[in-house]
Amino acid sequence: MSNTFGHIFRLTTFGESHGTAIGGIIDGCPAGIDIDTAFVQAELDRRKPGQSSITTQRHEDDRIEFLSGIFEGKTTGAPIGFCIANADHRSADYDHLKNVYRPGHADYTYQQKYGIRDYRGGGRASARETATRIVAGAIAKLALRAIGIDITAYTTQIGNVAITKNYHELDLTQVENNIVRCPDAAAATQMVELIDACRRQGDSIGGIVQCVISGTPAGLGEPLYGKLQAELAYAMLSINAAKGFDYGSGFEQVAQTGSSLNDTFYTDHDRIGTRTNFAGGIQGGISNGADIYFRVVFKPTPTISKAQQTIDMGGNAVELAAHGRHDACVVPRAVPVVEAMAAIVLFDAYLQNRSATL
Amino acid sequence: MSNTFGHIFRLTTFGESHGTAIGGIIDGCPAGIDIDTAFVQAELDRRKPGQSSITTQRHEDDRIEFLSGIFEGKTTGAPIGFCIANADHRSADYDHLKNVYRPGHADYTYQQKYGIRDYRGGGRASARETATRIVAGAIAKLALRAIGIDITAYTTQIGNVAITKNYHELDLTQVENNIVRCPDAAAATQMVELIDACRRQGDSIGGIVQCVISGTPAGLGEPLYGKLQAELAYAMLSINAAKGFDYGSGFEQVAQTGSSLNDTFYTDHDRIGTRTNFAGGIQGGISNGADIYFRVVFKPTPTISKAQQTIDMGGNAVELAAHGRHDACVVPRAVPVVEAMAAIVLFDAYLQNRSATL
């Protein structure tokens, strides 16, 4: 397995959905960063289940417990160990899934790869693991705040309900004002309705998260293979249910020509900038100081109440219908996860860049 | 910088567009693989400039020279050093660009990051580096062939000219039969016309490459952060001009519900499969044995003949127009690069998977 993310600022995680706890170790975090535990907890709360009517009604309190690496409120340079207890596990709920390969889940592939699997709640493949990313992302955000880098993600599309406005036409302070985390209130209402309709039908729906990073200095990103966009893509595609990533002009402007997409440089009072930002803030894998923006598409959660045909480990046909507690749409809860992973990538790039020159 | 790609099978590369040579070291290649040098050269020829009327007319012969790691035609387990001489460099062509920040290029960001840059032909940021990836990819392909894994990429869209058929409705043996590398002959003709039109206007155009990997056994891919799709996304976004990646249902099927995208399992004579493949051959980051397919979107090359406004290092306004030898569309030459990077990822995943069980 490969349970470590990052180069200098590195997160290693452990834990299954129904074990004692999940947690992780953050290594390579510079000393002297003030840790606002309440902020870390607030970030966890943005991801936790049961936070609104459109998320799963499972209740997990997700209390952060730091075990090391912080002394008198500051990081010491030592690894930061942390745990989040698994409070609400009803493992017996999963006994009927012991031998079943659920469609759209990782049951079959884990079994093929490892010859054994913890079938309870998806085991290691559960999206519950993303809570540990939130913790590392929160610490990265606290460091980035000191550097002046700010990261905001939001829901830009659910099913066929999409915001058509660009991020700079939106008021991103409104993201947390609705349960679907969409800064356009009208679209948000439609999105919530769509998710509700899906749930009532025992179905699920996906969508797109947009993320905007502002305040990045020019110079972050490591050519050649560690281009900033490659690190971001790697981070995003490691999130459960993510199916794609693009940045800047991306897939949407594929029909445009070079002359219309080239961002031309200009000077304004000794500050160099570009008149447009089709590049998405990155050129040659290195940040240019403009806003970095990218999209991540998430598939509908595969756990649905509708009856589905599948097989068990013996190859026998089985009919399956999920009972109860699951999200009809993971996108709103994916928003803080996207931010967290972006924060880890950016802070790691910032630290790596310290070796660019002597 | 970060010029190494891969975990067990690792490529490290060097070289600028106008230096003596580019090259690399392939480390971690198992011993005993037959190296068909003619195949490696043929793969390089698929990428080389000047191969057709729609590619740059620069002539680079791109002869592979292996320096180590191969003995009597077989890999020995020792690192494979190789060089490709830079034959046709006219560095003087670039003197006028010495102090200019070309729009859409990495001149500005390299200067900001390193305080110095080799301005000749884009230096390290030149797509010429991708030739070294072709070499490592060709060796990975030779190894994958023995395992039964086959990789084919093709052009599926140029500007607004797109194939609408799915890959399994196409005859992929036709990819190399036209200069744009599109298996649909009618679309290929339109694509060539579009590229020609762009060139005549001194402009450029981008497009989309689709890649299909067949014969992958179930079990490849390292959860949690090293999911197979994350490794592929990382590989693809490290290619010059790539702006996005998706796999399986991706961005295109974002409006569909879980019940329509869940691939249901069935058994056919002891073989387990899924009736559909919206997953794109990967579940939970691990291959499930079905075809893996993904898309990569490329922006138009920023080098265009049309006059563009920009600035120099002193902040002075400059008008810029490229002379001569450049591609109006990099997509056809990106096709073998996409294949090469996919081959490296797959072979690396294959080797990593050997530690999944004791």
Next chain:
Amino acid sequence: MSNTFGHIFRLTTFGESHGTAIGGIIDGCPAGIDIDTAFVQAELDRRKPGQSSITTQRHEDDRIEFLSGIFEGKTTGAPIGFCIANADHRSADYDHLKNVYRPGHADYTYQQKYGIRDYRGGGRASARETATRIVAGAIAKLALRAIGIDITAYTTQIGNVAITKNYHELDLTQVENNIVRCPDAAAATQMVELIDACRRQGDSIGGIVQCVISGTPAGLGEPLYGKLQAELAYAMLSINAAKGFDYGSGFEQVAQTGSSLNDTFYTDHDRIGTRTNFAGGIQGGISNGADIYFRVVFKPTPTISKAQQTIDMGGNAVELAAHGRHDACVVPRAVPVVEAMAAIVLFDAYLQNRSATL
């Protein structure tokens, strides 16, 4: 910091001497290994404080708690998270050391490097961290047992009391029969007397641990930089108080010539071996199938009761004398740590070697 050890089988650890807990994550452990928790605990007990009259009288129960990665008694391929609670911390004992740089300790260097330090019990620099290595080493030993590799370390010298016999002249089953872990009973008695004498004088003493690895198949070790002896040296020099490493002929046979140290090959019933083993079981960085043996020298613990002159953070002269609970000699408790690190290196080398050939 760099709190991860290993390449495929990787241990990442966290925790300070006086925090809530220490612990770690073992990543890359193959699935399907039977975990004998009682064995892991027994290994921890070999290292724990207070186990005999010559070790520190601090009492730490050091109970292993596994949090993930083990399901129904077997490893699943998922990361193995574990904790060991810090039971007996009397942090107030350390208040007087808050501003003092203890001689021979890492107080000064941590302060210089990080600008902050957890002064309680040595913080992250405490040898207490080695308990986490024991856990990973125990799991590696369980895997190696299945492969047929066996690792035994023992005390070969304390101060000027040394065993003169070679390891194959000793009965290594006697190692655990005395509290100093020396297989020569007469020497063991002298060693215990020497340690007792040192303690009575408020002083401390060092020594040498010898380690023997038998049953290693030929082929383990990764040239060129990852030679098996280099990995072992790296592992051993990362242990607190270790000051040197040698293997095979080492420092002791420096005066001998090539003709006397070359191990000549012979064949015995299709088995190839060498008549002598000055090489120490490794040639060119790769195991040759013979016993691997090496030595690690440990300095006396710097914590002593004798009064010492030092300074505080303000540069003022301070007289220091440790009170109470510390080892007069760490060597007996280092024996299982040496074994654990050797086990991690060997198992990691075994997994790496799976990619030597296709």
Next chain:
Amino acid sequence: MSNTFGHIFRLTTFGESHGTAIGGIIDGCPAGIDIDTAFVQAELDRRKPGQSSITTQRHEDDRIEFLSGIFEGKTTGAPIGFCIANADHRSADYDHLKNVYRPGHADYTYQQKYGIRDYRGGGRASARETATRIVAGAIAKLALRAIGIDITAYTTQIGNVAITKNYHELDLTQVENNIVRCPDAAAATQMVELIDACRRQGDSIGGIVQCVISGTPAGLGEPLYGKLQAELAYAMLSINAAKGFDYGSGFEQVAQTGSSLNDTFYTDHDRIGTRTNFAGGIQGGISNGADIYFRVVFKPTPTISKAQQTIDMGGNAVELAAHGRHDACVVPRAVPVVEAMAAIVLFDAYLQNRSATL
């Protein structure tokens, strides 16, 4: 294989003794370092064969050729590719060794590990590879010079001829004044005589290299597993023929007590130091600002002219006697290799330390 050394400043090498060339790629070198090519060449000349009457009479000119990463005399941040041509290979000299396992060499282990080996001149196992380390070490030295760190190694023992003086009692400017690289002229004469005597007898002899690093600021080294001494040990044990490493009090002062080895702190005009330096300049894995010193023991080269009994790949007994060109003692040529590896470790530690604090 594992042909990359270093974390941020990384060397990856390739090449066999009798291939076209050996070489490497230095990645992660900061931009803006002045490269004095003459200095790099002079360092190579210190290692090259045929430099004196006591080294092998093979003639290899070992000309450094840089292929990338340097522009107008300065590093650019791009990877530095380099080659050294293999000028004087007489591969036919090795045909009789094709099937033979030479005693003390890596023939047998490479064959066992990889199932194939380049038998000419030891192939990848040849110490010729160390020339590439000299190149990276020279660049690290140029960077360290700017930081104020200086590295000097010397021969302190050959066979039973040893210097008894400590390094600070010697005049280290005399090291290059004799062919054995010993700063004590009288000892040097005896060492040369001993080596000559060994050669006349068709035998070989080993010895010990001492290395001193001065000017290191406090704070370098990454606890916990990447302790500075662990990185140095790893580097040194990766050198051909190295059998052991110790630093500070090491093996030699094993009989002394804690009270005599603890270095007590004092203050002198705001500068903190220790009155003694048994620690060897490192505490808790972190440099403390004092001189770092360590020893590396090298075995006699296994290539000797005396007849030796061994076997071939078929298991048949063979008598072997080396003809001609080989060193009777590798220690004098190992001196610059030790320095080079130390320089890489120190510069890498310097760059890593930049992330210690925010």
